[in-house]
Amino acid sequence: MLxxxxxxFPKVYLKLTPIDVKRILDSLFCIKFSPFIIxxxxxxxxxxxSFIFGSNDVLVSFDVESLFTNVPLKETINLITDYLYDKNxxxxxxxxxxxxKNMLKLATGGFFMYNxxxxxxxxxxxxxxxxxPTLANFFLAHLESKLFHKNEQIYPKxxxxxxxxxxxxxSSDVDFMHFFHVLNNMHKNIRFTYEVGNSNLAFLDTEVxxxxxxxxxxxxxxxxxTNVILNAFAMCPNEWKKGLVYxxxxxxxxxxxxxARFQEEVETLKQIFTKNGYSINFFQKKLKExxxxxxxNSPLNESVPEDENKRYxxxxxxxxxxxxxxxxxxxxxxxxxxxxxxxxVFGSFKVKNYFSLKCQSSPYLISNVTYKYTCQRxxxxxxxxxxxxxxxxxxxxxxxxxxKTRKPTAVGDHILKCDGCKxxxxxxxxxxxxxxxxxxxRTKFDCEVKEAFLVKKLKPKLNxxxxxNGASRTxxxxx
Numbered sequence: 360m361l362x363x364x365x366x367x368f369p370k371v372y373l374k375l376t377p378i379d380v381k382r383i384l385d386s387l388f389c390i391k392f393s394p395f396i397i398x399x400x401x402x403x404x405x406x407x408x409s410f411i412f413g414s415n416d417v418l419v420s421f422d423v424e425s426l427f428t429n430v431p432l433k434e435t436i437n438l439i440t441d442y443l444y445d446k447n448x449x450x451x452x453x454x455x456x457x458x459x460k461n462m463l464k465l466a467t468g469g470f471f472m473y474n475x476x477x478x479x480x481x482x483x484x485x486x487x488x489x490x491x492p493t494l495a496n497f498f499l500a501h502l503e504s505k506l507f508h509k510n511e512q513i514y515p516k517x518x519x520x521x522x523x524x525x526x527x528x529x530s531s532d533v534d535f536m537h538f539f540h541v542l543n544n545m546h547k548n549i550r551f552t553y554e555v556g557n558s559n560l561a562f563l564d565t566e567v568x569x570x571x572x573x574x575x576x577x578x579x580x581x582x583x584x585t586n587v588i589l590n591a592f593a594m595c596p597n598e599w600k601k602g603l604v605y606x607x608x609x610x611x612x613x614x615x616x617x618x619a620r621f622q623e624e625v626e627t628l629k630q631i632f633t634k635n636g637y638s639i640n641f642f643q644k645k646l647k648e649x650x651x652x653x654x655x656n657s658p659l660n661e662s663v664p665e666d667e668n669k670r671y672x673x674x675x676x677x678x679x680x681x682x683x684x685x686x687x688x689x690x691x692x693x694x695x696x697x698x699x700x701x702x703x704v705f706g707s708f709k710v711k712n713y714f715s716l717k718c719q720s721s722p723y724l725i726s727n728v729t730y731k732y733t734c735q736r737x738x739x740x741x742x743x744x745x746x747x748x749x750x751x752x753x754x755x756x757x758x759x760x761x762x763k764t765r766k767p768t769a770v771g772d773h774i775l776k777c778d779g780c781k782x783x784x785x786x787x788x789x790x791x792x793x794x795x796x797x798x799x800x801r802t803k804f805d806c807e808v809k810e811a812f813l814v815k816k817l818k819p820k821l822n823x824x825x826x827x828n829g830a831s832r833t834x835x836x837x838x
Contacts, residue, residue, distance in 0.1 A: 378489045380466040383452060384439070385493065393500035395520050401613045403519065403526070403565060407574050408616070410517055414572045415531035418556035419515070421542060423499070423523035427491045428483040429548045435498045436463045442497075466490060472718040492522055499523075502545045513537040525551075526562040565614050576616040578624050591636030596677055596705045604632065604645040612653060670702065677705040723751030723791055729798040729810045732757065732770050732821070735789075736779030742770050742821035743797075743813045745806035754791035758784060773821050 397403050423429075440463070442448070444456045452459050467490055469480030484491040499520065507514065515527035515538065529535045535553070542551045554560070559568045566579035580586075589595065589603055611624040625646065632642045673689065675682055686703040693701040727747050734740035746753040757770035760781075767775060774780040774789075783789045797813060800806045814822055 380462055381489045381493050384490075384497075393496070393503060393520075395503055395518050396496060396500065397519050397521050399613075403521075403563070404576055404614060404616065406517075406519060407567065407576065410528070410574075412528065412569050412572045412574055413516075413530060416516065416569060416572075417529045417531060417535060418560035418567065418569065419527050419529060419535050420554045420556070420560055420562055421525035421527065421539070421551045422553075424550045424552060426495050426499075426523040426549075427486055427488075429550075430484050430495050430498050431546075431548050432467055432482050432484065432494075435494050436460060436467070438501055439463065439494075439497055467494070472720055475718065477721075495522060499549075502549070506541065506545060513541065521563060524563060526560075526567075564610070574616065575620065576614055577620040578611055578614050578627075586631045586634065588631065588635050591632075591638075591641075594677070594679060595707060596682075598705075600637075601645060604628075604637075604642060605649055607631075608646065608649045612649075671699060672702045672704055674704050674706050677707055721751075722796075723749060725750050725796060725799070727800045727802065727806055728796045729800070729806055729813060731795045731797055731819075732793060733795070734773065734777055734780055734821075735783045736777060740773070740777075740820045741817075742773070743810060743817060743819045744770075745800075745803075745810040747803040747806060750794060750796060751791040754794045757794070758789055760784065769821055 397406065437460075440456055440460045443459070444451055454462075467484060467488065469483075469485035469488070471478055471480065471485075484494050503520075507518075513533060515529045515533075515535070517526070517528040519526045527535070527538075529538075535555075539551065539553055543549075556567070558570060559566055561567075561579040564579050565576050568575045589600060591600065593600075607628050608625070611621055611628070615621040615624055629639065629642055633639060671693070675686060682705060686705075690701045690703065693699045726749050728750055729743065729745045730750060730753075732742045732744070744753070757768050758774070759765065760767050760771040760774050774784055780789070798806075798809045800809060
């Protein structure tokens with residue numbers, strides 16, 4: 360079972376999410392500490408174009424087995440903090456080394472539930488964590504900095520890495536197996552596999568070929584690829600279907616090294632879209648628009664510059680024609696009433712969202728909710744609130760009435776004045792279970808909006824001391 364976690368840094372840092380910590384790390388070293396890292400396919404093609412190949416060069420790709428789960432977490436955190444707080448580094452974080460280390464520990468702590476029990480991942484980065492690629496990149500870059508300081512005779516002529524995939528070029532007189540054994544001896548947690556290309560080698564979504572010391576590249580598809588894409592008759596906005604065509608064409612434009620290869624990919628895409636229900640005319644029209652934009656060097660989706668103070672986005676569930684009619688009418692209302700160009704974005708809800716294979720979490724850990732606290736003596740006295748944090752944490756703040764360092768909340772103030780609630784609290788009969796969850800929301804904004812509706816509708820007595828009759832949002836309803 361997972362014990363309680365205590366860290367000795369200000370509570371303001373507890374509001375940081377793993378994404379926030381990732382942004383801090385990226386802003387401090389921006390993955391520029393290693394010359395071997397590539398970020399996108401376009402960078403990969405440009406590097407290959409500028410490289411001088413030999414007629415007998417050997418293409419080899421290396422892959423790290425289960426990189427994220429094998430990254431030594433404690434060691435990597437120590438390496439990052441030592442790097443950032445080195446005396447020669449002038450770009451240090453705005454807090455102490457100990458605070459920053461504890462932030463990383465908290466942000467990378469992998470918690471998961473199995474059979475009703477909560478566990479913590481002992482080592483490795485949790486799959487899906489925003490910090491995963493950043494920590495993995497840093498750790499491998501550290502190993503590479505040691506690797507390329509010796510054994511120069513076994514080095515590849517070219518070494519490029521995208522997270523756990525490595526593309527390398529060896530001279531014909533160099534045995535790449537020596538380099539492979541060195542890679543596998545760099546660290547006990549890291550193990551590589553390799554694949555040798557004859558004249559062709561696939562790397563990421565790119566197929567690379569060297570013929571007569573000249574390279575070519577085109578789009579690579581695995582043998583298991585089914586070519587099943589978003590169907591032309593799918594219930595979704597037409598913008599999504601148009602964007603899908605642009606996406607595939609743009610990928611071909613970036614990866615293909617010649618116009619002939621691009622045309623081959625266009626013919627392949629035409630067949631794929633036709634098999635998924637799209638008309639040839641639709642594809643040809645989008646192809647023409649794409650090429651026109653590329654030749655004029657203008658962006659695919661041009662937008663009219665808007666005043667940032669008048670930019671509003673509305674998410675609309677897409678259910679077909681009614682959504683399109685609603686979008687048109689709501690945009691007209693905003694334009695006439697406020698002279699505001701409203702940007703409407705369509706969203707969808709998939710059937711899989713109704714099902715979950717994960718173990719059910721404890722009710723204490725439910726977050727992004729609106730809740731209701733009812734007086735133990737008077738059922739007509741209740742409080743409506745919202746929180747994006749765990750309901751258990753918010754409930755503890757309400758029930759912490761006797762704190763000398765913090766002013767009681769609206770619920771806490773009521774408990775102190777109500778003999779029934781105060782007696783129940785002293786007898787330890789009040790807990791987070793007394794806070795009824797009314798709505799589960801996706802975002803904090805949704806919570807605030809639903810709280811405002813509930814306060815307007817139910818008029819809770821205990822919310823009277825808050826602004827706008829207890830609502831944290833002021834709503835303007837158009838009819």
